[in-house]
Amino acid sequence: MRDYSLYVLTDEHLSRGKSHVELARLAAEGGADVIQLRDKHLESRQLYETALEISKICRQHDVLFIVNDRVDIALAAKADGVHVGQGDIPAAVLRKFVPPDFIIGVSAGTAEEALRAEKDGADYVALSPVFDTSSKDDAGCGRGIEELKKMKQAVSIPVLAIGGINKDNIKEVIAAGADGAAVISAVVSQEDVTAAAASLKRLITEVRGT
Ligand SMILES: Cc1ncc(COP(=O)(O)OP(=O)(O)O)c(N)n1
Numbered sequence: 001m002r003d004y005s006l007y008v009l010t011d012e013h014l015s016r017g018k019s020h021v022e023l024a025r026l027a028a029e030g031g032a033d034v035i036q037l038r039d040k041h042l043e044s045r046q047l048y049e050t051a052l053e054i055s056k057i058c059r060q061h062d063v064l065f066i067v068n069d070r071v072d073i074a075l076a077a078k079a080d081g082v083h084v085g086q087g088d089i090p091a092a093v094l095r096k097f098v099p100p101d102f103i104i105g106v107s108a109g110t111a112e113e114a115l116r117a118e119k120d121g122a123d124y125v126a127l128s129p130v131f132d133t134s135s136k137d138d139a140g141c142g143r144g145i146e147e148l149k150k151m152k153q154a155v156s157i158p159v160l161a162i163g164g165i166n167k168d169n170i171k172e173v174i175a176a177g178a179d180g181a182a183v184i185s186a187v188v189s190q191e192d193v194t195a196a197a198a199s200l201k202r203l204i205t206e207v208r209g210t
């Protein structure tokens, strides 16, 4: 059973100058279970080289590595999977050509979108966004905890949540049934990335009592 509990997305625009690779290492050292490389600006060659380095770091730390949007780079860098949104290549198409154990994660704004993603072969869905966020320009308004509970009821695959999650609301997200919390600024924008990741991981563990 894969563990998506603390899912950290790297972002060099929100990171106080730290690189994707540094962020990945620091977050992994803090207990992140998943690292996602998400970058809309790098050229493909640079994104590939960055993905190669993060792939090695994640393997060393036994952490899942997901690449956002780019299945070509995910495969080439031997990442564990790709994350796609409603506007990206459909999960059903990806499933036809990726290796059997390759993870496909899908953003979903509603329980209906989550159900569609599950039928298309997604390994997890992420309620996107659960709360308002300024870290993604086109995220839209937070869908709220009730939509998270509906999504959890609707599908059998893991349901994560992303958007505006921080130390003050992560317990609520996990208590509502989320199988993982995906974050950018609550970890990546902090002075001590490792400590921020460790702190969120502790909060998740406190809720689960494990
Ligand atoms: C874990 C996770 N959830 C949601 C997203 C958002 O993906 P998407 O809708 O494709 O938007 P972009 O991130 O590509 O701007 C994500 N990346 N990761």
Ligand SMILES: Cc1nc(C(=O)O)sc1CCOP(=O)(O)O
Pocket: 009, 107, 127, 128, 129, 130, 132, 133, 134, 135, 136, 139, 162, 163, 164, 165, 182, 183, 184, 185, 186
């Ligand atoms: C990458 C991303 N996707 C979202 C979606 O709703 O699809 S919200 C988001 C940004 C999350 O950043 P923070 O943890 O700083 O709010």
Ligand SMILES: [Mg+2]
Pocket: 068, 069, 083, 084, 085, 088
């Ligand atoms: Mg995308």
